[in-house]
Amino acid sequence: MRIFTAAAGLALALSAGAAQAGEAGDQLAQSLYDGTISDLAARSTAACDAGEGDACFALGLDGFITAYETFAQGLYRHGAVTPNSPAMAMLLGMGLDTPAAPANPNPEPLTYEQFRDLLDTFSKTLDTAAGHMKQAGEGTPFVIHIDPLQVRIDLDGNGEAGVGETLGALLGEAGEFVDIPAPDAPPPGKTKSKGTEPTENTIIGFDNADAIWFAGYASISATPVEIILAHDFSDFFNAYFHRIFPKAGLPMQEFSRGEGTLMMDADSDAFIADIVAAIHTADFPVIDQPRLAAVLGRLSAITALSRQNWEMILAETDDDRELLPSPTQTSLVPDQTITEDVVKAWLATLDQLDLIINGELLLPHWRFSKGFNLKTYFETATETDLVMLFTGHDALPYLSDGPVADAAAFAELNRVMGDEWPMFALWFN
Template identity: 25%
Template sequence: MRRLGVPLALALALTALPAQAQSEAQPVESSTLSREIAQKGIAPVLERLHALPSPAPEERFAIAGLEFLGAVEGAWRWRMEYGITTFGAPLFGFSTELPQAVAPKPMPPEALAQQTEATLAAMARSRAALDGLAGNEDFGLAISLGDLWFDIDGDGRRAPGEGAAELLDGIVWSGIPALDPETGEPVPPVLPVIRFDNADAAWLAAYTHLVSGGAELLLAFDPTPSLEKVFATRARIDESRRAGNEGALPRMMDDVIDPLAIAIDMLRNQPDAGRTRAARAHWQQTIAENRQFWTLVGQETDNAGEWIPNDRQVSATGIAFPPGTGAAWQGVLADGEALLAGDRTIPFWRAPLGIDLGAWLENPAPLPVDGVFQGWALADHFSDAPPVSPENFQRFSDMLLETGPFLAMVMLN
C-alpha cells in the first residue's frame, strides 16, 4: 500500500487546470454549504452539521468529507506545533511544506502515536456518516475547491497560505503557473466546482480505509519507545553542541539521521498482530469500496461537475482519464487483493522466491533492515505462490502516461 503522505484526496485536486478540458464538462454552481465552508472553515461547519437531528444525504456526505479534511487540518496543525518536517513522515498531510508561523515546541515521544490514533478516530467518524450512503438514491453536493481552506494556525480566519491551492503548490500540481499570453503575467489557477454524489461516497469510504490501514500499521510497530530513545540521545548531542563542540557531520544532517534512526529502530519491534490484521482488513475494504465506486460511476448518465468520470464523462478537474481507466485500475487492485490474501507474493530481490504479505500481516514478525536485506527476517514468510505480475500496473501506467500514473493513483485510491 502507498505511504500516507499522499491521500489528501478530497480537497487536494489539481489546481492549475486547462481551460479547454474544463469546457468539455457541464459546469455546476457551488452550494450554499460550500460557501459556508469558505466563510467559516472546516470545524465550525462540521459542528453545525453534527448537531442536525436528521441530516440529508448530501449533509451526511459533507460530514464525512469534513471529518476527513479535519483530520488533514489536524495533522498540519500538529506539524506546525512541533515543527515537523516533510522528510520521512509516515502520516498523511506530511508531504506539504508548511509555513512555520510560530516557534515549535518540543515534541513528546508519545505525540506521534496520539496523532495517529486521532486520525484513526476521524476516519471512523467519516465512515459512520457514509454508512449505506453509496447504495441509496443519488444526491448531489457541489463544492468549489476554491472554497476549501485549512485553519493551520487555529485562529479561525483564513490567512494567506491556508487555501487548498496554496498548500498544494508543487505537491499535486506542477507549481508552474499558467501565463497570460498577452501580458506574460501569472494567471491565478482556475478551481473547479465538483458535484459529489453517491458513487463518490464509496470512493471516500475507500480512502478512509486506506488511511486507516496505514495508521494501524504504524501503530503496530509502536513508535513511542523509539522516539524516546532518539530524543534522549539527541538532547545529549544538543547539550554538547551548546558547550561549543561540533561533530564531523553538519547539523543539517539531523533531520535525516534522526527520522531514519527512529524508523530503523521501530522495525526491530515485534508488531502487534491485532493491528496488522486490522490494517489488512482496512485495505481489503479499500478494494471492495473502490469496486462499488466503479460500479456506481459506470451507471451515471450525466456529465456535470464529475470528480472521477466514467468513459462517457469528463472530469471537472481537468485531469484526463482515458477510456478504460476504471478497468485498468481494477486490474491493479486485483493484484493488491491477491497480495493481501497470499494468493500472490512479493518477489524477493535475491532469488526466485515469493514473500507472502498476507501471511506476514496475519502473523507479523520484526523487520530489521539487515534481516530484510539479507533475507533471514523474511524466511518464515517465503512462499511458492506465484509473484504478482507487473503487467497490470504497467498497462495502467502506459494508459495514464500523459496524466501521470502517480497522480492518477492518488485520485483513484
C-alpha cells in the first residue's frame, strides 16, 4: 500500500559529502543508514538559517522521511492492510484470494477524526520539508552521496529502525530494484566531504538542484491530501474503511464476511457490496473552501519548482551520479537518456498545465462539447460527488467556453516521450 509508495518515492529521491563541508554534509549519509537523521537535523537548524545548503538538505530529508514514517506508523498502529478478497483476485488476476491480516497483531481502534489527523500531520510535515528543501536549493553549493537502499525507516513505531526496515528491504518485497551503474570519477568544480569514495552501484549524488526536486515531490505528495481534507468523507470512511483497517473497530468490521450469498460466495459478495457502498458514498461535501481553493496555488508551485529544477540542472557543469541528468550528463537509468528534445517537451507540458490551472485551457468531459474549468471548480465547489461529476450533472456549474485540452495540446510530450511519458513524469515530477 502507501508504505511501498513511500519507499519507492524515497528511493527514487534520496548520498555522504558536501561542498564547504559542514557537520550535516559529513554525517548525513551515516545518520540515514543508522536511522538517526532527526538527531542530525536538530543540530543543523542554525547552520541552515545561516544559508548552508547541506544543513537545510538534512532538515528537508528529515521532514520528508518523518512525514512518510509517521504516516506508515499510523497505518501500522491501526492495523492497515491491502483490501483483499476472492473477487479482487479474480478481477485483478492476482493471488489475493485469502483475507488480509494486519501486520500489527494488536491494532488500536481508529476514528474518522484520528484518520484526518494522520493526513493533516502528513501534509503539514511535507510542507515544512518542502520549505527546507527550497532553502537548500538556494543555499551554499553541495554534493551529497547516499545509497538510498541503506536508508532506515521505523515503520512500526517501536523506536528502532531495524535491518528489515531499509528502503532496500521494502523494495525487495515490492519488486526488483533497477540496477544503477557504478560511480564515475569525482566531479569537477565541487568538493566532497570527508570519507571513503562510495563503491556501491546504487549511490546517487544529490546537489542543490535535487533539493528543488524534493520540494516539488513533497508538494505533489501533499496536494491530494489537501484536497481530501477540504472535504467531509466520514460516510465513505464508515462504509468502506473496515476493508483497510479490518480490526480497528469500524462499523462494518464484524460483517466483512456475509452470512449469506447473492452471486458468488459469502466473502466475495460482501466485498462487492462494500465496493457498491464506497461508490454510493463517494459524495463529499466541501467543509473547508479556502483549503480547496488553495490547491490552485499548490499546483502552480509544483510547475514553478519543476521549471526551477530544470534551470538549475541545465546550468550544472559536473556529472556526478545525477538523480535527474541534463542532456550533457550521464543518466543512471538504463536505456533512458535525457535529450534536449525531452527537456523542451517537458517545459512545454508545464506551460500547458499552467494554462489548465489558470482556467485558460479547459479539461475535456466525455459528455459535453464545452470544457471543464478546473480553476472554477477549486474556487467555488461546495460538493464533490464523483459519480455525478463523471455522469455530467454536477459538472454543469464548471463548464466554460474556450479551448479544450486534447492530444494537440500535449503534442510535444506525445511526440518525444510516447508511451513512456508516465515514467518521465514520475522521474521529473
